[in-house]
Ligand code: PEP
């Protein structure tokens with residue numbers, strides 16, 4: 001059915017591709033129970049048994065997803081099994097049963113909601129995404145307690161699934177041959193629903209405010225169309241809209257095969273300068289796609305993912321295994337593993353930190369090393385062990401000066417000495433730091449000679465240079481990576497790296513924007529690391545440009561007054 005007028009919503013693009021068809025709404029069932037508890041200890045025993053049943057079922061689901069060839073997605077459900085058995089969550093629920101006389105269903109639902117709310121309130125998209133996992137597990141324990149088991153939703157015909165948010169357990173178990181797309185009112189591209197959608201190649205749009213009300217108004221029979229690249233959702237698309245979507249689908253298909261064909265092309269400017277394109281990854285599951293996109297290594301492996309949604313840090317073995325997978329996938333090309341970048345605004349439950357007034361200016365990343373050197377030493381030990389599988393580079397985040405770089409090297413020395421004393425097999429690793437704090441660039445000559453490489457984290461560098469919180473929507477005007485102040489710092493960094501004869505790359509989002517990437521080449525950057533999906537466009541841009549032109553434009557742009565002036569200069 002088509003109508004004469006579609007309702008349009010602009011959400012956040014979460015997984016590329018277009019889809020259209022009927023929609024099915026997933027709704028979390030409320031598991032309310034007013035049962036009065038007469039024997040709190042017996043109720044707690046019931047809760048524990050249900051939680052263990054969910055833990056076992058999650059282990060089973062992890063095995064199934066793994067057997068289907070998605071080993072890394074399976075980790076989500078292994079993490080769910082851990083959440084179901086998390087003593088803190090269960091103690092909180094048991095406390096509600098003992099103190100308030102709540103029944104087990106109400107107690108686990110309230111305990112899970114409270115933890116999820118805390119995560120959402122931290123203002124961090126990644127942690128907010130993890131809230132869905134806690135709610136998912138809490139729901140499943142509540143369902144188990146009420147005797148409701150089995151899937152919440154069946155797709156009888158190929159459909160787009162719509163929801164406020166989608167529990168990861170459901171996302172992974174929906175029949176993929178009938179799942180056309182996913183449209184979520186809430187959630188973010190870094191939440192597990194989106195991560196799984198990308199891993200399975202299902203088009204998805206998230207953060208589509210107003211979607212559910214619009215669907216209610218349109219009625220059950222009206223179809224839906226979504227574009228996972230632009231973030232557009234159409235309720236009741238017209239015949240013309242559908243024709244446009246079909247054209248888009250064909251174009252996406254053509255683009256993908258062209259990108260795949262071009263993935264092996266050398267990335268060389270028209271006047272012969274070679275640029276290395278590397279991938280930014282957040283989990284080992286992205287490695288295969290990144291290799292296929294032509295990445296010649298990993299310029300940034302964000303390890304935070306491995307540490308979230310669990311009640312204790314991943315063991316050294318787990319980390320060595322995860323890093324080893326990525327290293328083996330890219331060998332002989334290098335994989336740059338970044339040490340944990342949490343703390344401040346990105347707390348993790350098993351790392352109790354003090355509340356801070358300015359978390360972005362607080363105890364974040366390497367600054368945690370004073371209090372918890374063990375976390376970094378374990379991580380470094382895992383890196384040395386993974387290095388027997390290929391080339392490993394290790395990078396410290398949030399380095400401000402030579403003293404921070406020295407702290408990093410001490411941690412590395414300790415990890416290496418321990419492994420050698422134990423007679424473990426280790427490989428060599430190159431050491432480097434992120435340049436994402438202006439001071440680290442201004443005094444770079446005092447410590448770069450002790451390192452093998454540096455990588456510019458332009459996301460944080462922009463935030464700290466312009467004093468503009470990277471998550472504050474009201475400061476959009478300052479968040480332009482073509483700002484001449486940022487360009488001047490980048491140029492200083494390139495000159496310092498040249499003087500110390502060490503490698504320099506850019507791994508902030510700027511490197512994945514074709515226009516900004518060209519300016520980086522003009523400023524002297526020869527390695528760009530970006531999300532695998534951005535590499536094709538950057539490759540095309542570099543292959544069409546002359547380095548001599550880019551240098552002239554970039555050097556002039558250092559004296560411009562604004563990002564807008566730089567953009568104009570680039571385009572004209
Ligand atoms: C950066 O700051 O540019 C960066 C690459 O790191 P993150 O975005 O993870 O802080």
Ligand code: MG
Nearest residue numbers: 436457459460
């Ligand atoms: Mg950063």
